Amino acid sequence: MTTVDVLRAHPFLAGLPEPWLPRLAGHARPVVWHPGHRLFRADRPAERFWLVRTGRVTLDFEVPGRGDVEIETIGPGGVLGWSWLFPPYRWQFGAVAAQRSTAVEFTAEGVRRLMESDDALGRQLTTRFMSVVVDRLHAARGRLLDLYG
DSSP states (O other): OOHHHHHHHSGGGTTOOTTHHHHHHTTEEEEEEOTTOEEEOTTSBOOEEEEEEESOEEEEEEETTTEEEEEEEEOTTOEEOOGGGSTTOBOSSEEEESSOEEEEEEEHHHHHHHHHHOHHHHHHHHHHHHHHHHHHHHHHHHHHHHHHO
C-alpha cells in the first residue's frame, strides 16, 4: 500500500480532491510507536502531525501537584496534532503511545507551504483541523470538570 493509498483511506482526508493526495504524501512517512513512547510534551516546538492508523495514543497535560493528567485517547482514524498550524507552533498538550500504534507522520513546515501555495487546499485543511481543535477543547473541558467539578 502506498502513502497515497493510506491517505485516501484515512477518514480525516475523506473527500479531499484526489490531486491533493500526492502533494500531501510528499511530506509524509509511516511511523510506528511502542507503548510508553512519548511523542511530545506541552510547550515544546510543534513540527509534525499524524494520522493514526492503528493503536491508541493518549493526550495529557501536566497539572501541578498531580503530574500528567490524561485528557483523551486518540485511536484509529484519529488525528494527532494541530498546534503546528498556528503560531507560535508549540504543543498545547502532551502525547504518549498507549499501545503499539502506526501512523502517517507529516512535516509541518512542508504542509504549511502547500497550504500557503494553494488557497483551496489551505481552507480545506484548516477547516478540518479546526474541527479537531474544537473536539480537543471539549475533551479538555470535560476532563477538567471530572477532576474539579
